[in-house]
Amino acid sequence: MSAEQGYQAIFNENNQEFVIAGKLRPRSEDEIRPLSEALSQALSTVRGTFYLNVKRLARLNNVAFRVIAGLVSQVGQSRTDLKIEVVTSSVMGWSTRKFEPLARRLPNVTVTEYDKDFYPGQAFLEEGGFIPILRNQTRLTWRHERHLLPRHGLNPGMTMADICCGIGDFAVLAQKEFKPSRILALDHSRSSLDYARKVAHEFGVTDIEYVYGDASEMVIEDDQFDFVTCRHSLQIFDKPDMILRELYRICKPGGRVYITNEKNSHCLGEPRSESIQWTYTEVAKLFADFRMDVELGPKSRRYLADAGFEDIKVDSFMVTNLDGDPQDFADMIQAWENVYAGEMARDRGDTPEFISKFRRGFQDHIYAALHPKGYAGWPIWAASARKPI
Template identity: 45%
Template sequence: MTFSMRVDQTDQEVALSGMLRPFGADQMRAIRGTLETAAKNASGELCLDFKRLKYMNNVAFLEINRFVRWAVEARPNLKIRLIISSVIPWAIRKFQVIAEIYSSVSVEIYDVAFYPSQGMLEDAEFIDVLRLQERIIWEHEKTGLTNHGLYPGMKIADIACGFGDFAILLQKEFKPEHVTGVDHSRPALRYAQDHIRRLGLENVEYQYGDAAALLLPDNSFDFVSCRLSLQVFPQPERIMQELYRICKPGGRIYITNELLSCAYGYPEQDLIRATYKRFVELGRSIGMDLDTGIKTRQILGEAGLEDIRVNLIDINNMNTDCFDFARVVECWISVTANMARTAGAPPDYHAELSTGLRAHMAAITHPHGLASWPIYAGSGRKPMRVM
C-alpha cells in the first residue's frame, strides 16, 4: 500500500491520502486501530478526510465500512463526517452508500463549497474575452518572468490554469521541459486539451483537480504558478500550502493578483474610482478578494518562502491596444451581473456598476483619456531542506 495517514487530534480528523490497495483485511489492521482510537477519543464529530485518496480497492472499502459500523454501534452519540472531493468520482458513489445506511454519518463534497464563483467564471461566452485578457497580460508579464526565476528546461506546474494559454505561451519564450496544468473547471480543461492536441504539444498536460488538495506529488516542480486565482477563492492560504508542497526545495512559486480598487480612468475619474471600490465590495460579499494583489508580499512570506520578489504589471491604454482593453472591461459587466445575482444584490446595484464600467471603457478609448488596470506579480523561493 502506498498511502499516508495523518491524525489531527485538535480538529478530530483523520486524513488518508495516496492509494490504499491491501491484499487482505490483515493489512488494514494498523489503519483500523488508528481509526478506532480516534473514534474513542473524539467527542461530537469525527472527520475522515478522503479528498486526497486517489484509489481504494474493495478490501480497503469494506474495512472502512466495517469501522464505520463499529463506530456507530460503539459510539452512538458520535457523528462521523466523510470528506471527499468531486475530483475523485468513485468516492462520491462509494461513500454516499455508507451515509445512506447510517443516520449519524454524513458526506461532505468538499470542493463544491470551496469553488463558489466557478460557475460564473466558466461561461462559454467568456472564452474569447478571457483568452484576450490572457494575451494582454502576457505581453507585459513575460518580460518579468526571468526575474522571478523562470528559465528554459524547467518542470512547471500551473495551478488553476483555466483555458491553458499560459502553458502554451511559455513554450515559445521559455521552452520548459514539461508543464502540468490543473483546474477545477471541466469546460476549461476540455478547451485546453483540444488546443494542445491541435498544436501537437507533447510536453503539456492538463488535469482535473482541486487547487487546495492537489493530486500531485511533493517536491516535484521547479516552478509553480497560480495566476489571477488566489483572489477568487475564500481560503487562498490553503492553496498556497499546496503550491509550497509540490514545489521542489530551491524552486520558486509565482502568483499574480489584481488590485482592482486602484483601477483608474480619466475622464469621469470619480465615478470610475467609486465603481471599482463597489466592485471589490461585491466580490468580498461572495468570498472573493479582488484587492489580493496588494497582499502579495505578505502571502508569499506567510507561506514560508524566501527571496521574495514583487513587481507591478500596469495594463493601461498607452501600452495596450485600447479597444482590446475596453473589450475586457465590457466583459466585466456580465461578470458583475452574475456576481450581483449570487450575492442577492438589488437590480439597481448592478445598473450603477455597469454605468461606471462603461465610463471606464470610454476613458480607455478616449483620444485624451488615461486608464489603468493594476496587477501585482510576486514570487518566492522554497527554502532548501538540510537532510
C-alpha cells in the same frame, strides 16, 4: 503509517479526524491490520462527530473498502449518539459514489464532498462565464509578463506548474516561449480544463499535462517543480494562505513561486475618471461580499513572507489601452461588466438603480479606452519568491 505500502493514515485527536491518503490496495485484510486497528481505536475514543477524511485517497480496492466500511457500519449501528462524516473530494470522483451507500443505510453517517461548494466565488468561476474574461486578460498581460518572467526566475528547460490555470492560455504561451522540460496545469473547473485541452489540441500543443485538482490539497508529490505559477487566483480564494502552502510544498527547494494579483479599486481612466473610479471601488466591495480579495496585489509580499519564502521580488505593471489594439482592452472591460454587473451584482440582490450606475463606470472605462485622446489602465502586481534550500 505504512508509507511503504503507498498509504498514510493519521488520527488527529484535536478535531477527531482520521485521515487516509495515498493508495490502499491490500491483497488481504491482514495487510492493512495496522490501519484497521488504528481506525477502530480512534472510533472508540471519540464523541460527537468523527470525521473520516479520504480527500487524498487516490485508490481503494474492495478488500480495503470492506474493512473501512465494516468498521464504520459496526460503530454507526452500535453508537447512535456518534455522527460519522466521511469527507470525500470531487477530485477522486469515485470516492463519493463508493461511500454514499453507507450514508443511505445508516442515519448517523453522512458523506460530504468537501469541494462541491468550497470557495465563495466558485459558481461564477467554474460555470464558464469567466472564459471570455480570462481569454482577454491573458492576451493583455502576456505582453508584460513575458519580459518579467525571466527576472522572476523562469528559464528554458525548467519543470513548471501553473496552478489554477483557468483555460490554460498562459501555459500554452509559457510553453512556446520558455520551452519547459515539463509543464503541468491544474484547475478545479472542469469546463475550463475542457476548453484548455481543446485549445491546446487546436494549436497542436501536446505536452501540457492538464490536471483536475484542488490547489489547496493537491495530489502532487513534494518538491517537484522549479517554477510554480499561480495567476489571479490567490485573490479569488477565501484562504489564499492554504494555496500558498501547497505552492510552496510542490516547489523544489531553491525553486520559485510566481503569483499575480490585482488591486481593482486602482483601475483608472480618462476622461470620466470619477465614474470609473466609483465603479471599480464597488467591484472590490462586490468581490469582498463573496469573500474574495481583488485588492490582494500589494499584499503579495506579506503573503509570500508569511508562507516562509525568501528573496521576494515584487513588480507592478499597468495594462493599458495603448499596449496594443484598444479594442482588446475594451473587450476585456465588456466581459467584466457582463459577469460583475450581469451576474454577481444581480445575485447579490442589488437594485436596478445600483446596477445601472455600476454598468456606467464600465462603459465609461470603455469610452476612455477607445477615445482618441483617452487612457485606460488596469494595474497588476507580479511577485515571486524562492523556497529555501
